Amino acid sequence: MAYRISIIGSGNVAWHLAPALENAGYGVFEVYGRSPKRVKELVSRLYEAEVKKDLNFSISKSDVFIIATSDDAVEEIAQEISLPNEDSILVHTSGSLSAGILSYAATQHIGIFYPIQSLTRNKPMNFDEIPICIEGESTLCRGVLKELGNAISRKVVSINSDQRLALHLAAVFANNFVNHFLSVSNDILKENKLDQDLLYPLVKETLEKTAEIDPKDAQTGPAKRHDFETLDRHLEYLKKNEELAEVYRIVSQHIVDSHPLE
Amino acid sequence: MAYRISIIGSGNVAWHLAPALENAGYGVFEVYGRSPKRVKELVSRLYEAEVKKDLNFSISKSDVFIIATSDDAVEEIAQEISLPNEDSILVHTSGSLSAGILSYAATQHIGIFYPIQSLTRNKPMNFDEIPICIEGESTLCRGVLKELGNAISRKVVSINSDQRLALHLAAVFANNFVNHFLSVSNDILKENKLDQDLLYPLVKETLEKTAEIDPKDAQTGPAKRHDFETLDRHLEYLKKNEELAEVYRIVSQHIVDSHPLE
Numbered sequence: 001m002a003y004r005i006s007i008i009g010s011g012n013v014a015w016h017l018a019p020a021l022e023n024a025g026y027g028v029f030e031v032y033g034r035s036p037k038r039v040k041e042l043v044s045r046l047y048e049a050e051v052k053k054d055l056n057f058s059i060s061k062s063d064v065f066i067i068a069t070s071d072d073a074v075e076e077i078a079q080e081i082s083l084p085n086e087d088s089i090l091v092h093t094s095g096s097l098s099a100g101i102l103s104y105a106a107t108q109h110i111g112i113f114y115p116i117q118s119l120t121r122n123k124p125m126n127f128d129e130i131p132i133c134i135e136g137e138s139t140l141c142r143g144v145l146k147e148l149g150n151a152i153s154r155k156v157v158s159i160n161s162d163q164r165l166a167l168h169l170a171a172v173f174a175n176n177f178v179n180h181f182l183s184v185s186n187d188i189l190k191e192n193k194l195d196q197d198l199l200y201p202l203v204k205e206t207l208e209k210t211a212e213i214d215p216k217d218a219q220t221g222p223a224k225r226h227d228f229e230t231l232d233r234h235l236e237y238l239k240k241n242e243e244l245a246e247v248y249r250i251v252s253q254h255i256v257d258s259h260p261l262e
Numbered sequence: 263m264a265y266r267i268s269i270i271g272s273g274n275v276a277w278h279l280a281p282a283l284e285n286a287g288y289g290v291f292e293v294y295g296r297s298p299k300r301v302k303e304l305v306s307r308l309y310e311a312e313v314k315k316d317l318n319f320s321i322s323k324s325d326v327f328i329i330a331t332s333d334d335a336v337e338e339i340a341q342e343i344s345l346p347n348e349d350s351i352l353v354h355t356s357g358s359l360s361a362g363i364l365s366y367a368a369t370q371h372i373g374i375f376y377p378i379q380s381l382t383r384n385k386p387m388n389f390d391e392i393p394i395c396i397e398g399e400s401t402l403c404r405g406v407l408k409e410l411g412n413a414i415s416r417k418v419v420s421i422n423s424d425q426r427l428a429l430h431l432a433a434v435f436a437n438n439f440v441n442h443f444l445s446v447s448n449d450i451l452k453e454n455k456l457d458q459d460l461l462y463p464l465v466k467e468t469l470e471k472t473a474e475i476d477p478k479d480a481q482t483g484p485a486k487r488h489d490f491e492t493l494d495r496h497l498e499y500l501k502k503n504e505e506l507a508e509v510y511r512i513v514s515q516h517i518v519d520s521h522p523l524e
Contacts, residue, residue, distance in 0.1 A: 071489070096484065096492050116464055118482055120471075131460045157460065166454040169496045174447035174461045176483030178440045179468050180517050183477035185436035192428040198393045198419065199436045200473060202378050206441050207469050209382075211462060215445035220380055221438030222358065227333070230358050234431045243516055250512045254505055255442050 003144060006030040006052065006062040008077055009069035010038035012119040013093050017068055017152075019045055020127040024151035029062055034073075058082040064144060066113060067092040067102075078104040089141050095168045098161060099137050111136035112164070113145050115153070118175065131155040135164060184244065216258070223255035265406060268292040268314065268324040270339055271331035272300035274381040275355050279330055279414075281307055282389040286413035291324055295331075320344040326406060328375060329354040329364075340366045351403050357430045360423060361399050373398035374426070375407050377415070378433065393417040397426060446506065478520070485517035 005026055007018050010033030018028045032052040033039040043049045055077060057065065065088060067077050074092050078101060083090060089109045090102050095116065102110040112135040119125060132149040134156060136142030142158065149156035159167065182203065186196050209218045222230035231252050238245035267288055269280050272295030280290045294314040295301040305311045317339060319327065327350060329339050336354050340363060345352060351371045352364050357378065364372040374397040381387060394411040396418060398404030404420065411418035421429065444465065448458050471480045484492035493514050500507035 071487075096489075116460055118464060118467055129463055131463065133460070155459070157457070159456070163454050163456055165495065165499055166450050167456055167460065168492075169499055170447040170450040170456070171461055171464060172483055172485075172496065173443045173450070174465050175468050176481065176485065176517065177443040177513055178465065179472070179477050179481055180485075180513065180520070181435045181439040181443070182469075182472050183481065183520070185432040186472075186477055188428050188432040188435070192425050194421070194425055194429055194432070195419070197417070198378055198395070198429065199433055201391055201393065202380060202433060203436050203440065203469060203472075205380055206437050207444075207465060210441070210444050210448075210465075215441050215448055219438070219441055219445065221434055223434075223438065223442075225333075227358075230430075233427065234434065237427055237431055243519060247512055247516050250509055251439055251442065254509050255438065257505060258442070258445070 001147070002026065003064050003148070004029055004062040005064045005066060006032070006057060006060055007042075007049075008032045008055070008065060008067045008081070009073075010035055010042050011069060012121050013115065014066075014068040015042060015045075015121050016119050016125050016127065017066070017093070017115065018042060018049070020152045021148065022046055024148075026148065026151065030057070030060060033069075055081045057088075058084055060084050063087075064089045064091070064148070071097055075101050075104075078102045081105055083107055087140070089144055091136075091141070091145065095133070095164070095171060098164075099135055109136070109138045109141040109144075111138075111141040111145055113148065114164075116167075116171065127152045128154055131157060133157050133159050133164065133167065135159055135161065219255065219259060221255070223252040224259045226256055226259075226261055263409070264288060265326050265410070266291055266324040267326045267328060268294070268319060268322055269304075269311075270294045270317070270327060270329045270343070271335075272297055272304050273331060274383045275377065276328075276330040277304055277307075277383050278381050278387050278389065279328070279355070279377065280304060280311070282414045283410065284308055286410075288410065288413065292319070292322060296335075317343045319350075320346055322346050325349075326351045326353070326410070333359055337363050337366075340364045343367055345369055349402070351406055353398075353403070353407065357395070357426070357433060360426075361397055371398070371400045371403040371406075373400075373403040373407055375410065376426075378429075380437065389414045390416055393419060395419050395421050395426065395429065397421055397423065481517065481521060483517070485514040486521045488518055488521075488523055 005028045007014050028046050028049050030052040031039050031043050031049050071094050088107045090105050091111045091113045095114045099110050099112050114133040115130045117130040132153045134145040267290045269276050290308050290311050292314040293301050293305050293311050333356050350369045352367050353373045353375045357376045361372050361374050376395040377392045379392040394415045396407040
């Protein structure tokens with residue numbers, strides 16, 4: 001069915017998601033957002049969309065309302081929004097918030113449409129390759145999200161809320177922690193007047209391997225080898241930075257314990 | 263100068279390094295290793311090399327002896343090896359060992375020739391793109407290593423031993439820790455019957471970003487936002503695994519402290 005869609009939000013997710021939905025044949029008719037400039041820019045990327053100035057959608061002709069804002073704005077929007085009728089579908093795009101946060105709104109068709117990607121505004125993005133997790137609190141909502149998801153992505157997964165929490169936690173480890181340690185590494189290189197590029201091929205290779213073999217089997221390094229002499233040398237180096245030394249100690253111990261010697 | 267080279271070791275580094283040196287015009291004449299089968303296989307990849315059955319190189323015609331073994335074999339080899347003369351150059355390829363570990367050998371021209379990559383035996387590898395760090399305890403050794411390095415790689419960096427320790431520590435964070443958290447993430451996905459592929463595009467994007475912008479500026483997630491509610495939800499989820507919960511807590515706190523709110 002050619003659902004009509006309204007987008008609430010004009011950030012990175014909205015920026016990529018709205019045109020992707022249009023390209024798949026779904027009309028995006030309204031865009032609401034806190035930044036008039038960004039709303040206008042997004043509307044100008046779309047065929048038929050108009051700027052919506054408030055959250056009163058009671059006379060809107062849309063079927064689906066997608067809240068694609070930062071996490072901390074979602075609850076307030078759910079409290080303020082007026083929907084056209086009880087069959088309206090209201091979803092957010094956050095991986096860390098429950099669907100229940102939308103229950104202030106006057107519809108039971110609430111859910112989550114979560115593209116698992118960290119989207120950057122000015123970088124072209126092939127939505128086709130971005131996995132989308134969907135969760136719906138009604139059969140209608142689940143059905144519509146599945147259809148929209150399959151129209152823009154090759155990988156749509158229905159999850160329950162336990163899985164959503166686990167997925168978000170897994171993403172924190174695989175994305176936020178990984179990025180943080182790349183940053184820590186980078187700082188150490190800089191302090192020692194070493195080029196960041198030196199480690200790039202190694203990191204690239206590590207990542208490419210994880211697509212082929214279980215990263216557990218690809219683990220290398222002193223902690224995996226239970227090489228406590230090297231660990232001590234590294235801790236000695238880090239002693240000027242107590243907090244980072246503690247991080248190094250705790251993570252290394254976890255690697256040691258995850259890889260008992262045969 | 264067309265240095266003559268002998269390789270001690272038949273593991274992953276030797277497997278890639280020996281042919282790369284040959285392709286750059288340096289003759290590899292001898293290969294010694296603990297596994298006769300692998301030594302034979304490596305020799306068969308080379309033009310003129312012969313199998314060397316022991317560490318007595320006293321009548322060898324080689325100028326450069328490269329120990330490309332696992333870290334824990336290097337010291338013993340340095341104790342046992344006999345070199346042809348005092349001008350012989352003896353180096354190892356480890357990022358975590360000092361050059362001094364080679365000082366048992368009867369030459370002062372000791373050093374390190376460290377390709378920063380985790381090499382896999384059966385995977386073709388373009389040495390050209392692998393950064394090589396060199397460290398030499400004599401002018402002769404430094405000069406030769408620089409020449410060999412530049413012949414096979416576009417990026418050769420002379421480092422001192424403080425930098426080597428820092429570089430190795432940075433590699434532990436960027437490679438071993440990153441891989442470990444990819445593994446932790448993978449375990450959580452598996453436990454919840456979620457496909458590992460779900461997070462792959464996200465991780466790929468994170469890494470590609472680090473080549474363009476400082477990873478510190480690319481940090482996202484609950485810890486960076488000081489979103490303690492989400493951190494608590496994740497810790498609650500992890501309570502069945504105390505050690506991992508502690509890892510999560512300590513690393514998240516470090517991210518929080520590295521990113522004070524403005």
